[in-house]
Amino acid sequence: MTRDTMLALRLHGRQDIRLDTVPIPDCLSDQVRVRVAYCGICGSDIHECQAGPILAPQPQETNPHSGAKLPVILGHEISGTVVEVGADVEGIRIGQKVVVNPLLADPQIQAAACTSCLRGRFNTCKRATYYGINAPGGGFSGEISVNAANIVPVPDNVSLRAAALAEPLAVACHMIERSGFAAGDNILILGAGPIGLGLLILLRSKGAKKILISEVSDLRIDQAKRLGADIVINPVQESQVSDPVLRAVHELTDEGVDIAFDASGLQATLDTAIASVRPGGTIFNVAIHEKPLSLNLNALSLQEKHLTGGICYLRKDFEEVLSLQSSGRLPAEEMITSVVPLSNIIEGGFQELIVNKTKHVKMLIQPDI
Known part of the structure; x- marks a missing residue:
C-alpha cells in the first residue's frame, strides 16, 4: 500500500x-x-x-x-x-x-x-x-x-470501540419504540445475539419489569445473565418440557408477557412468541427471515394480539443510544x-x-x- x-x-x-x-x-x-x-x-x-x-x-x-x-x-x-x-x-x-x-x-x-x-x-x-x-x-x-x-x-466520554456498537443498538432502539413498549412491561426476547442483547440492555434502561431470554448458546446465555436478564432459558437443554419458554412465561406472569421480541427468525420462535403474549399484547419481529413461515391467524385474532415488525433506524435512534452510553446506563x-x-x-x-x-x-x- x-x-x-x-x-x-x-x-x-x-x-x-x-x-x-x-x-x-x-x-x-x-x-x-x-x-x-x-x-x-x-x-x-x-x-x-x-x-x-x-x-x-x-x-x-x-x-x-x-x-x-x-x-x-x-x-x-x-x-x-x-x-x-x-x-x-x-x-x-x-x-x-x-x-x-x-x-x-x-x-x-x-x-x-x-x-x-x-x-x-x-x-x-x-x-x-x-x-x-x-x-x-x-x-x-x-x-x-x-x-x-x-x-x-460521539460524546467525548464514549470510546470509539463502544461507539462501534451504535448501529446495532440503534436497530434495537428503533424496534422498542415501534413496539409500543412502556415502563413496567414484561418482556420475552427470543435470541440473544447482538440485537437481542441490545434489546435487553435498552429495555432494562427504559424500565422493563421482567425480562426473559431464550437462547441456546452458552456464551450468549452467560452474556444475557450478566447484562441483566431476570430469567434465561435454554429451550434445547430443557426439551423434556413441552415448551420450557412458555412454562417460564406463565410462571412469571398471569396471562403472558406484554411484548415478545423474536430476534431468531425461526418457525419455532415465532410460534413461541405468539403463544407467550397476553391477550392484546404484541409480537414484534426483529429477524430477517431466509424463508417464509406459516402463521395461524386465529391465534392473533381470537385474543386481539398484534404482530408487527421493523427495519433499521432513524438518526434519532443513533443519538439516543450514544446519549445512553455517555450516561453510563448502557x-x-x-x-x-x-x-x-x-x-x-x-x-x-x-x-x-x-x-x-x-x-x-x-x-x-x-x-x-
Missing part, C-alpha cells in the same frame, strides 16, 4: 470476498472523510457473502440510486475519526469522533421525496441504500467518505467478544463466524495501523 491506497474487504460475488488494495476515497464538497477505528461484522455481511448478492448490486448491474456496482466494500457498523471535511460542510471538525449512519434515503441523494420520506420514515424509503452494502464505501477499510448528514457525533461494550485486524478478516472474521457463530456475540474489525 502507498499513502494514496488502503486495504479493503470487497464483495465480488457469491462466496467471493477479497482483501483488495484500493484508492483512498476522495472527499466531495458535501462529504466527510472518516478514518475507520472499528467496524462490527453484522449477520447481513455474512449473508451477503454466503448467499448474495442480496441487497448488494447484482453482477454486471449498477444500483440506480447510489451508483454502486460490484465489487463493493462491506461493513456498515462504523466508528472513527474525521480526517477531512468537504468545503460545503458546517458543524463537523477534523479530529472529531463520529459514527456513520449507513442509511441513504431521498434527502441524501437529492431525489424527490417518496411517501415514506415525506412522513419522516426514511428507513422505509423506496430508494434506500446503505454504506457498506449497496452504496460506495464501507467500514471494512481504512477510510470512508460519506454524506455529511450521515455523520453522528453497558454495551460487554457485548464485544473479539477484535480482529482487517488483514485477518476473511479467516479470523467471516470464516470464524460461519463455523463458530455461537462462540461470539459481537466481533469488531480494526484496520491495521
Whole structure:
C-alpha cells in the first residue's frame, strides 16, 4: 500500500470476498472523510457473502440510486475519526469522533421525496441504500467518505470501540419504540445475539419489569445473565418440557408477557412468541427471515394480539443510544467478544463466524495501523 491506497474487504460475488488494495476515497464538497477505528461484522455481511448478492448490486448491474456496482466494500457498523471535511460542510471538525449512519434515503441523494420520506420514515424509503452494502464505501477499510448528514457525533466520554456498537443498538432502539413498549412491561426476547442483547440492555434502561431470554448458546446465555436478564432459558437443554419458554412465561406472569421480541427468525420462535403474549399484547419481529413461515391467524385474532415488525433506524435512534452510553446506563461494550485486524478478516472474521457463530456475540474489525 502507498499513502494514496488502503486495504479493503470487497464483495465480488457469491462466496467471493477479497482483501483488495484500493484508492483512498476522495472527499466531495458535501462529504466527510472518516478514518475507520472499528467496524462490527453484522449477520447481513455474512449473508451477503454466503448467499448474495442480496441487497448488494447484482453482477454486471449498477444500483440506480447510489451508483454502486460490484465489487463493493462491506461493513456498515462504523466508528472513527474525521480526517477531512468537504468545503460545503458546517458543524463537523477534523479530529472529531463520529459514527456513520449507513442509511441513504431521498434527502441524501437529492431525489424527490417518496411517501415514506415525506412522513419522516426514511428507513422505509423506496430508494434506500446503505454504506457498506449497496452504496460506495464501507467500514471494512481504512477510510470512508460519506454524506455529511450521515455523520453522528460521539460524546467525548464514549470510546470509539463502544461507539462501534451504535448501529446495532440503534436497530434495537428503533424496534422498542415501534413496539409500543412502556415502563413496567414484561418482556420475552427470543435470541440473544447482538440485537437481542441490545434489546435487553435498552429495555432494562427504559424500565422493563421482567425480562426473559431464550437462547441456546452458552456464551450468549452467560452474556444475557450478566447484562441483566431476570430469567434465561435454554429451550434445547430443557426439551423434556413441552415448551420450557412458555412454562417460564406463565410462571412469571398471569396471562403472558406484554411484548415478545423474536430476534431468531425461526418457525419455532415465532410460534413461541405468539403463544407467550397476553391477550392484546404484541409480537414484534426483529429477524430477517431466509424463508417464509406459516402463521395461524386465529391465534392473533381470537385474543386481539398484534404482530408487527421493523427495519433499521432513524438518526434519532443513533443519538439516543450514544446519549445512553455517555450516561453510563448502557453497558454495551460487554457485548464485544473479539477484535480482529482487517488483514485477518476473511479467516479470523467471516470464516470464524460461519463455523463458530455461537462462540461470539459481537466481533469488531480494526484496520491495521
